Amino acid sequence: MAHGPATLADGWRAYIARWVFTTNHKDIGTLYLWFSFAMFLLGGAFAMIIRAELFQPGMQLIRPEFFNQMTTMHGLVMVFGAIMPAFVGLANWMIPLMIGAPDMALPRMNNLSFWILPFAFAILTSTLFMEGGGPNFGWTFYAPLSTTYAPDSVNFFIFAIHIMGASSIMGSINIIATVMNMRAPGMTYMKMPLFVWTWVITAFLLVAVMPVLAGAVTMMLMDINFGTSFFDAAGGGDPVLFQHVFWFFGHPEVYIIILPAFGVVSQIIPTFSRKPLFGYSSMVYATAAIAFLSFVVWAHHMFTVGMPIAGELYFMYATMLIAVPTGVKVFNWITTMYKGSLTFETPMLFSIAFVILFTFGGFTGLMLSIAAADMQYHDTYFVVAHFHYVMVAGAVFSGTAAIYYWLPKWCGKMYNETMGQVQFWVAFIGFNIAFMPQHFLGLAGMPRRYADYGLQFADWNMVSSIGAFIYGGAQLMLLYNVIATIRNGKPTTEEKTWEGAEGLEWTVPSPAPYHTFAKPPEFK
Amino acid sequence: MSTESSYYVPEQSKLPIITATGMGLMAYGAASWVIGGGNMVFTAGLIIMALVMFKWWSIVIDENMRGLANDQLKRSYVLGMLWFIFSEVMFFAAFFGALFYLRVIVNSWLGGDAAIGIFDDTPTDAAVANNALLWPGYEADWPPMVTPDEAANGANATFIGPDEAMSFPGWSKMLGWLPLWNTVILVTSSVTVHIAHTGLKNNNRKQFVGWLGFTVLLGLIFLVLQAEEYIHAYQHMGLTLDSGIYGTTFFMLTGFHGAHVTLGTAMLAIAWFRSLKGHFSNEDQFGFEAASWYWHFVDVVWILLFFVVYVFD
Amino acid sequence: MLKRAQALFLSLLSLVVLLPIAGSAFAESSASQLNMPQGVTEVSQAAYDIHMIMIWVCTVIGVGVFGFMFYVMYAHRKSRGAVAENFHEHLGVELLWTIVPTIILIVMAFPATTALLKVYDTDNPDIEIKITGYQWKWQYEYLGEGVKFMSELRTSDDEVYGREPKGEHYLREVTEALVLPVGKKIRFLVTGNDVIHSWWVPDFGVKRDAVPGLFTAGWAKTDKPGTYVGECTELCGQGHAFMPVVVEVKEEAEYNEWLANKKAEAVEYASTIGKEWAPEELMAKGEEVYLQSCAGCHQADGGGIPGVFPAIKGSPIALGPQIGHIAVLIDGVPGSAMQSFADQLSEVNIAAVIHYQRNAWGNDVGDVTQPIDVLNYKQSK
């Protein structure tokens, strides 16, 4: 292990071999991050097609069946291809650095977890070119639209989900094992950075629910090809069973998306407030509480399927409760800023916008949890607006913040602050123009997954599309900023890039050497 | 927590990318197979996976024997195995959950007697209409020998219920009832694997090797009996995957359990071959322990299955 | 640069927070499309009320939380010389902001529960209507009256694909609306024929999933005659955006007259089944039916969509024995998107569309399918 990583100077063979055969957590983290960004652009491109078609009433560019494929693939690619791998990438890069470990606990399996993903997504996207088209049943793939009535390509979708689930489970087991087993001496659980905490809890959620998703797609596979009747009332099954199984996975899944984002923000806000995180332990408990509650609220996605009233009431109350631990987090962040010494570099701007817009999305979530009102909101653009506020302004904003925050540590170069801030403003404004009007559309009665709509919805749709294009432009700027920084950013070698930063990752040089902590650091 | 001063980071490895390729081919191949393409791609993927897995285990075992794997890494393997088993628990939870939901809730909706609430047993409007307008004649029984389809459409139905169920046949016929014997076998095997473990701990190689071998044998017998049961179900009981929800849940639950028994038996068998070669000691037994934990897990699942699927109607 | 950015930041953020409030205020003053409609039933009113309560609760909390945050961002900036303090714990406030939201939520739970109970109050209806979702149309059956019909989108493809200007009721018009009387409690029993649909009329506050094989129940009672438009809100395939719901609420007398007419129509129709139809008549009617009910999948030119929907042009069924063709229409093809049309189309229409398929696009079978053939097949089962 004396040798450093192969670079292009060692010849392209060695260079490619480095990435393909690597067992190094930083390399694998980098792979995850680039992969997820590529998927983000792909999913974003699908979204652009959706928004372009919805720019005006009437079918302009594509046919309804292709529109459905776009909606489905957009959701799938964004959730499974962009956001989840992005945070796994951050986990790979940062967790060993943060807890003073030399690498992940199971390095070869780590490489395997990553390399499954390109195969899974190659299979998934290849369905678009198959006879009958790709998955067209929404990212929630409700039976029987996704079984009896699905194109043949659904089988490819099913197996792609299977292996992608295997990848997630292995990746999560690795994270759990790393955190439980590899902490530097003195790094007790309650001293771990919050990002590490949120990731352990996320990993636990993943190990718990990915197998349930595997179960759901397996039942589909059997219903489609082998004559079983899980989702067919004629045989004594029930299409709604699918929804229960799916959402038992799906609801924790949305917290899988947001918890690491909470972690990132909990690192960044103290740094730029130059003040320790307020209420560390209550943050840990709140995260655990959110994770626990996420298992018992799934049917709030199914208020209109005709559950008995007792079920509806229970799921409504349980869902409302999630506002409490989430509120604790929001209040803690703000109190961290209180009486700090604030500066507003790009990572901080994104984090502040995260807190505000996420909370806004949380409020609409709370409105959705009121079953009687959800009878009106359900499956309208109000829901679409809700989840883009929590997932785009939540997960994507915090991911962007993380990139700016740790980029100097990753590549030893500083990004251009002005460019960063400009990108922030374009993203922030574009985002709100794109998604704020969707609340109005939803309330006025525009259902989601609609390829076409009545004239009364025309105005806001146009506004929303324009905003979406601006927001898409902001993503291209982000890509540009990252590449420009890597290629000719101002070199920085100091360990501690940010004045207020705390933690082990800021004790190693920048860029972080290929191997860190071969000897465990002392941590007080 | 880490106390070691050195840490084993394996060199670059070609194994993962080959494994991923194998998985990719298997996934793609399985899908094209079920839609009527050939099974070539799937088989190729399967062969790659089998070979690379074999190689991978050998390397891990070899590293272990050479003393490269320190205690910390071994703990990581232990954690990995335990969390893997947890993920398997959740996989089964999905199917047990489905069974519970279909059997307890959906069945009474289709049968028309689902109650409004816990304290009020008036059937709901929707349930009454289900039975009156959609599935007339369907009665909520478990196991359902007549599917809703059959009740409503008679001979034109797609899903025809089974002629006979797998349930408990009564005390008098109990001894001829396969599931009971399967239960006995699996429970015994859990005990035998434990005896083998004790043998290993006490450095009693003969006890270890012998009882482990016996456990593998019990696993195989279980699988044979299970296959026998399936054949009987298909040929004599009209109980098939497409005989409605009873056939569906019966075969899916026992089938996945069977697949796990197969995997567990394979793991134990590998451990047994290694034990013949003198591997494992009372300090170093992870490979065997992992297999035995897995085996206990499979056993517990069966006991649940036995009660939920076979006994309680 | 930073200073100016902050000023902009603050003003924009306040805008974001204030927009929805402005929006709801707007909605109360005009019929603008910014807020949930109040609707015309108790249920929709209840949904609206709890919705407004939630908006205000969230607004108040939001203004408090964000207001404090903006204050902090303004007052404790490094550029204003703020020096960081070091406190990071305070049990009191932590308890406070756990308990206060909990209390708010418990209080909220009361109106939320009452509203939900209202939604579920489907007892003792005056009229019961069975609603079945088909790909991509609705069927309404007046239980106990012997009246049932399909309701499909009337907007033409030319409008959708921009070959013709869009009409005022673009995507909000159907072949035949559901007709209801005022002042009567109506129970909707909603189910699906193929995939899950969802029947939604915002002004009634009724959104019930149409799950194949099971019913969901909802109800409405209104005193306001008028036309109410709704949508299918569960993704159900390519025609999801093209299966609106239109309900006409009429005065009771008008409704009764309408119902009587419907019944008479049904009787009259029964007498025409036996009639011998001329091939040209069948061809014309068949084309109409085909374009309305079949072309969505099998395409107007009979070419289908390869891999999903088979072509009818040259299909072995269409060229084979007549009885086999009738069987496909009456029984459907189980396990596929080809549903049974026995309940959706009249015998006359089925006969016509079969005749059309067997004799259009170069399918020159040359035989004639009469309604009586279809009836005979139905009765033989």
Ligand code: HEA
């Ligand atoms: C990152 C992902 C994410 C997150 C974090 C959330 C968070 C929440 N979501 Fe969301 N949700 C989604 C992603 C997410 N959601 C997605 C993807 C869908 C649609 C899926 C699909 O159908 O395709 C969805 C749909 C969805 C529905 C179903 C809507 C429908 O289809 O009809 C509901 C209903 O209850 C809901 C509720 C909530 C609630 C209560 C929260 C809560 O966690 C929010 C809690 C936060 C706050 C409340 C704000 C901060 C708190 C305070 C400042 C404290 C004080 C506040 C009060 C006391 C009011 N969500």
Ligand code: HEA
């Ligand atoms: C975390 C996940 C995530 C993310 C990040 C996004 C990001 C975006 N989503 Fe997402 N969305 C979902 C998850 C996500 N979405 C889910 C789960 C659904 C539900 C699916 C379903 O119903 O089944 C959904 C559905 C959904 C709909 C509803 C579709 C429908 O109901 O038919 C819409 C419509 O506006 C939309 C828009 C957008 C836009 C404009 C972005 C933007 O933020 C994207 C910005 C990124 C880019 C644009 C990429 C960068 C730029 C390029 C590649 C170059 C091209 C650029 C230009 C031409 C300007 N999304």
Ligand code: CUA
């Ligand atoms: Cu029917 Cu959507």
Ligand SMILES: [Cu+2]
């Ligand atoms: Cu949820």
